[in-house]
Amino acid sequence: MSIPSKYDAQQVENKWYDYWMKHNYFHSTPDEREPYTIVIPPPNVTGVLHMGHMLNNTIQDVLIRRARLQGKNACWVPGTDHASIATEAKVVAKLKAQGIDKNDLTRDEFLKHAWDWTHEYGGVILEQLKKLGCSCDWDRTKFTMDDDMSEAVIKVFVDLYNKGLIYRGYRMVNWDPEAKTTLSDEEVEYVDKQGKLYHIKYQIEGSDETLTIATTRPETILGDSAICINPEDERHFNLKGKKAIVPICNRIIPIIEDDYVDVEFGTGCLKVTPAHDENDKVLGDKHNLEVIDIFNEDASLNSYGLHYEGKDRFEVRKEIVKELESLGLIEKIEDHNNRVGISERTKAIIEPRLSDQWFLKMEELVKPAIEAVLGENADIKLFPKKFENTYRHWMENIRDWNISRQLLWGQQIPAFYYGDGKEDFVVAETIEEAVKLAHEKTNNQQLTINDLRQETDALDTWFSSWLWPMSVFDGIRNPENEEIKYYYPTNDLVTGPDILFFWVARMIIAGYEYKDEKPFQNVYLTGLVRDKQRRKMSKSLGNSPDALKLIEEYSADGVRVGLLLSSAAGNDLLFDESLCQQGKGFGNKIWNAYRLVDGWEVSESIEQPEASKIAIEWYESKFQKALIEIEDHFSKYRLSDALMAIYKLIYDDFCGWLLEMVKPAYQQPIDAKTYNAIISVFEDNLKIVHSFMPFLTEDLWHYIKDRTPEDALIVASWPTAKPINETLISEFDFASEVISGIRTIRKEKNIAFKDAIGFSVINNEKSSTTFDAIIQKMGNLEAIEYVDEAVEGALTFRVKSNEYFVPMVGAIDIEAEIKKLTEELNYTEGFLKSVQKKLSNERFVNNAPEQVVASEKKKEADALAKIDTLKASLATLK
Numbered sequence: 001m002s003i004p005s006k007y008d009a010q011q012v013e014n015k016w017y018d019y020w021m022k023h024n025y026f027h028s029t030p031d032e033r034e035p036y037t038i039v040i041p042p043p044n045v046t047g048v049l050h051m052g053h054m055l056n057n058t059i060q061d062v063l064i065r066r067a068r069l070q071g072k073n074a075c076w077v078p079g080t081d082h083a084s085i086a087t088e089a090k091v092v093a094k095l096k097a098q099g100i101d102k103n104d105l106t107r108d109e110f111l112k113h114a115w116d117w118t119h120e121y122g123g124v125i126l127e128q129l130k131k132l133g134c135s136c137d138w139d140r141t142k143f144t145m146d147d148d149m150s151e152a153v154i155k156v157f158v159d160l161y162n163k164g165l166i167y168r169g170y171r172m173v174n175w176d177p178e179a180k181t182t183l184s185d186e187e188v189e190y191v192d193k194q195g196k197l198y199h200i201k202y203q204i205e206g207s208d209e210t211l212t213i214a215t216t217r218p219e220t221i222l223g224d225s226a227i228c229i230n231p232e233d234e235r236h237f238n239l240k241g242k243k244a245i246v247p248i249c250n251r252i253i254p255i256i257e258d259d260y261v262d263v264e265f266g267t268g269c270l271k272v273t274p275a276h277d278e279n280d281k282v283l284g285d286k287h288n289l290e291v292i293d294i295f296n297e298d299a300s301l302n303s304y305g306l307h308y309e310g311k312d313r314f315e316v317r318k319e320i321v322k323e324l325e326s327l328g329l330i331e332k333i334e335d336h337n338n339r340v341g342i343s344e345r346t347k348a349i350i351e352p353r354l355s356d357q358w359f360l361k362m363e364e365l366v367k368p369a370i371e372a373v374l375g376e377n378a379d380i381k382l383f384p385k386k387f388e389n390t391y392r393h394w395m396e397n398i399r400d401w402n403i404s405r406q407l408l409w410g411q412q413i414p415a416f417y418y419g420d421g422k423e424d425f426v427v428a429e430t431i432e433e434a435v436k437l438a439h440e441k442t443n444n445q446q447l448t449i450n451d452l453r454q455e456t457d458a459l460d461t462w463f464s465s466w467l468w469p470m471s472v473f474d475g476i477r478n479p480e481n482e483e484i485k486y487y488y489p490t491n492d493l494v495t496g497p498d499i500l501f502f503w504v505a506r507m508i509i510a511g512y513e514y515k516d517e518k519p520f521q522n523v524y525l526t527g528l529v530r531d532k533q534r535r536k537m538s539k540s541l542g543n544s545p546d547a548l549k550l551i552e553e554y555s556a557d558g559v560r561v562g563l564l565l566s567s568a569a570g571n572d573l574l575f576d577e578s579l580c581q582q583g584k585g586f587g588n589k590i591w592n593a594y595r596l597v598d599g600w601e602v603s604e605s606i607e608q609p610e611a612s613k614i615a616i617e618w619y620e621s622k623f624q625k626a627l628i629e630i631e632d633h634f635s636k637y638r639l640s641d642a643l644m645a646i647y648k649l650i651y652d653d654f655c656g657w658l659l660e661m662v663k664p665a666y667q668q669p670i671d672a673k674t675y676n677a678i679i680s681v682f683e684d685n686l687k688i689v690h691s692f693m694p695f696l697t698e699d700l701w702h703y704i705k706d707r708t709p710e711d712a713l714i715v716a717s718w719p720t721a722k723p724i725n726e727t728l729i730s731e732f733d734f735a736s737e738v739i740s741g742i743r744t745i746r747k748e749k750n751i752a753f754k755d756a757i758g759f760s761v762i763n764n765e766k767s768s769t770t771f772d773a774i775i776q777k778m779g780n781l782e783a784i785e786y787v788d789e790a791v792e793g794a795l796t797f798r799v800k801s802n803e804y805f806v807p808m809v810g811a812i813d814i815e816a817e818i819k820k821l822t823e824e825l826n827y828t829e830g831f832l833k834s835v836q837k838k839l840s841n842e843r844f845v846n847n848a849p850e851q852v853v854a855s856e857k858k859k860e861a862d863a864l865a866k867i868d869t870l871k872a873s874l875a876t877l878k
Helices: 011-024 051-069 084-097 107-121 125-134 146-164 218-223 236-239 278-286 302-307 312-326 365-376 387-398 431-442 482-487 497-512 547-554 555-564 577-598 610-635 638-664 672-690 694-704 726-748 772-779 815-839 842-847 851-876
Strands: 036-040 073-077 166-176 181-183 188-204 211-217 226-229 244-245 250-259 269-272 330-343 353-362 381-383 415-417 425-427 490-495 520-525 758-760 794-799 803-805
Touching: 011 555, 011 694, 036 051, 036 482, 051 125, 051 547, 051 555, 051 672, 084 107, 107 166, 125 547, 125 555, 146 166, 146 188, 146 425, 146 758, 166 330, 181 353, 181 842, 188 218, 188 312, 211 218, 211 269, 211 672, 218 302, 218 312, 226 236, 226 278, 250 758, 250 815, 269 278, 302 312, 312 330, 312 381, 365 497, 381 387, 387 497, 415 431, 425 431, 431 555, 497 520, 520 851, 547 555, 547 577, 555 638, 555 694, 577 672, 577 694, 610 638, 610 672, 610 726, 610 772, 638 672, 638 772, 672 694, 726 772, 726 794, 726 803
Parallel strands: 036 073, 036 490, 226 250, 381 520, 490 520
Antiparallel strands: 166 181, 166 353, 188 211, 188 244, 188 330, 226 269, 244 250, 415 425, 758 803, 794 803
16 A cells, blocks of 8 residues: 555544544453553533643543553543533523523423533533544543432442531631632632722711721621721720711621731721621621621622612622712722632632531541652652642641532532421431431431422532542442452543642542542643743633644644643643644654655665664664653653654654665665664654554554554554663764764765765774764765875864865865865964963852863863864865
8 A cells, every 4th residue: 555645634533543443442441451540630511622631631642552552451531520610600691591590490490401501512522532532441431420420429428427527517608609609718719909998987876986997898888797996006995895887877886806906907997797708707706796698699789788789799889989978988098909719610709608508527538648648658649749839738728628519510419308407407328218317316207208308509519520530430339349449549640730639639538538549649730731921821812722723734643742842741831833833744754754665665685785784773772772761751751851752763863864874775776674674663663652643653554564453553562672782872973973074065065965975084083983884875975994194185074083084076166265264263263262261260260160161171172173173174275
C-alpha cells in the first residue's frame, strides 16, 4: 500500500478511532497483568470541551497509552458529574424561557425536566474527548446520578450519620441568592471590589446627641440589634449604658460593650446585625441580642425592610442612602476597597445567612488524609511538590463541611421527618427502613409511610464525587467485589490545583474512611491554561479558542503536542497556537521521513556500507540514552520534557542525521540489512511517540507492513532497554562538528555539494577514525588524508585542537577572501584584548563568581584558537 504524499488528519483520525473502538482496545477487565488505573476528573454533565479539559485529558491519555505499551492492564474510567448548581441553573433558565416557574413544579416534575436536559446535553463533552484521541474505557462510563452511584452516596450518608459524624445545625452559612442555596466555604471566591464606606448618624435615645457608625452595607441597618463600643475607648465613655435609635425603622437598640471592637477602624462604634454577619452573630449570641433577618432567599428585602420590601439589596442600598441623606443622617461617604465573597458557580455576591443545614464533622476524618500526604511515610505524592503547602494549610484549618444544598437536582438527603420538631427525624437508606426506625424512636407503631416526609434538601455535588475512585468500581455497595480489589487504589490522578481541596483532599479522606487505603498513588496537578498575556482563558474574555476548531486545523496529534510543548509541570500553561502548528509540523516531518524510506529501492545483493553500520549503531545508542531520559521525566511527571526529548531525538538525530547518513546515492538502491535496521528503528520511534501522537503513528505503523489487530501499535510493546555505547555517542558529537565545518565552507564558498572535494586533517586530538566513512559521505569528500603539516593554499577550520583543510576549488576571489579574513582577525584580536583586560584586573578575578571567571577564561581560549586558525588561513592565501 503506497503512502499518500500528504497526511489527511481528519480521514486518518476517524479511521483509527473507529478501528480501536471496534477491536475493544480501550476496554479492561481484571486479569493476571499489573493494573494501571486512572479515573477521569468528571467534567460537568452539561459541559463542553475547553482548553483546560484538553490539557488535562491529553496528559491522562499519554499516561494510559504508555502503560498499555508497557504491558499493563490499562483502565481509564470516564464519566460526568451532575453539577447540581450549574445544571439546575441551566434547567431553570430553560423553563423560564418557556414561561414555566420552577416553584410551580413538584420535585418529580422538575427532575423530569432535569433528566431531559441531561439526556440532551449530557455526554457531549465525552464525545468531544474522542476527537482528541482519548482512549477511555467507554463501557465503564459513569454519571454521578446513576442509580448505583446515588445508592452509594446515600449509603455513605447514613453510615456517617450513624457514626455521629453528620448533624443538623442552625448556623451562619454562605448563601447564594441567585442559585438560592447554601454553599460550603470552599465554594466561595474572594475578590476585591471598590465600594463605599458610609458614615451614618444614630440618635441616642432621650437626647439630641448622635453617634456615628461606619458601614459598607447601609441596607442592613434595618436588621441592627445593637451598637457596640470598646469598653476602653475613652471617646465613647458617654455612651455606656445608653440606647440608640436605628434610623428609618426607629427601633430602639442597646449600646453594648465588647473588646471585639477595633478602636482604629471607622468611628469606633460598630453596628451589630446578627442575621447578616458571622462576627456579629458571635457578638449577638454572647450578648443575647435579637436576630432580625431582613432578606428573602433571593436577597430582596422582606417585611422587616418596611417600604423597601420586595426590592433587591443593591437597589435598596442606593435608595436608603438617598433617604438617609434627606434626613441629614449621612455624615460622609468615603471610597473603600472591600473584600467580597462571590459564588464560585454563579458569581453572585454571597450573603451570610442563618439557616438549618446538614454538616459533616471533619476534625477526625481529616487526620489520616493529612498523614497520607504530609507524614514521614507519605503514601500519596503530589506533583509538583510545592502544592503540599496549600494542602497542609487547607487540611489543618478545616471546618465542618456544609453538605446540604437547597436544590432539587442531586441526591435527596435520606432524612425522614415524622413530626414538626427539628429533631423529629430518622435517617435511613429507604423510606421503609425509616418507618421501622420511627416506630422505635417514637414507640408509635401506627406511623406509616404516609406520615413521613423526606428532607427536601439535596446533597452537595462534591459529596458524590468524593467517592468517585471507589464508586465507579462499586466499592461502596460491594466492598469485596473483584473489580475494586483489582483496580483500587488507582495509580495516577490528573487534575487542576483549583480543586485540590474540593475534590482531591476529600477523595483521600473518603478513601481512608471506607477502604482504609489511599485512593491513588500520585496526583499530577496541571497548571491553568492562560493566553500569551498571562490571562486565564475564559469565555467571558473571549480568549479561549474553540477546541474542536483547533483539532480541525492542526490535527488532534498537532494540538496534543502543542499543548504539551507549552506546559511545564505544575506551572500555568501559556498557550500559543503556533505551538499547535509546530506539533502539526512535527507530524509532517515524521510522515515525510517514512515517505523517504518507503521510496528507497532495496537490494539483497549489496553489502552494508561501513558508514551505514556505524550510523545505525550510533542511533541505537542515542535512542537507548533518550529512553532513560524519557523514563526519568515520566517518573517525575515532566511530560513536556519527555516529549521534548522524543522531539529532539526524532527531529534532529533520526531525520536530521541518521537518514542522511544511510540514504543511498541518487537513483541507487539501499542494501537490505540497512533498510531493515532503519525500519526497526522507525518502529521504535513510533512506539515512543505514539502516546503523544496516537493517530499518525498508528497510521504509519500499518503502512510499514500489513498487521493483524493483535499487532496494532496501540497494543505493541514498549522498546526494551539495551546497552549504550557512550564512546560512539561522544565520537559522533565530534564528527558532527567536523561535518558542520565542511558544510559551512561549502556554503560560504558556494561549492556545490555534487562536487567532491579534497580534505586533510592534522589530528592533534588523536580523535577516532570510527566516523571517517560518515564524514566522507556527508561532506562528499574525495578522501580523508591525515597530515602532519598545514596544507598550503587551503581553507581551514578547527574542531578543538584538530585542524582541517579544504583545498580551494574553482575561482575564489583571493583579494575579497583576504579582506574578509583580515576583518574577522582584527575583530577577534580586539575582543581578545577586552577579555584579557578583564582577566588582568585582580579585583574582578578575586571578587567575581567562580563560574563568571571560568566563562571569561573560556572566551580567551576560544579567541586564541580562532586567531590561530584565521592567521593560518591568511597565510595560505598570501
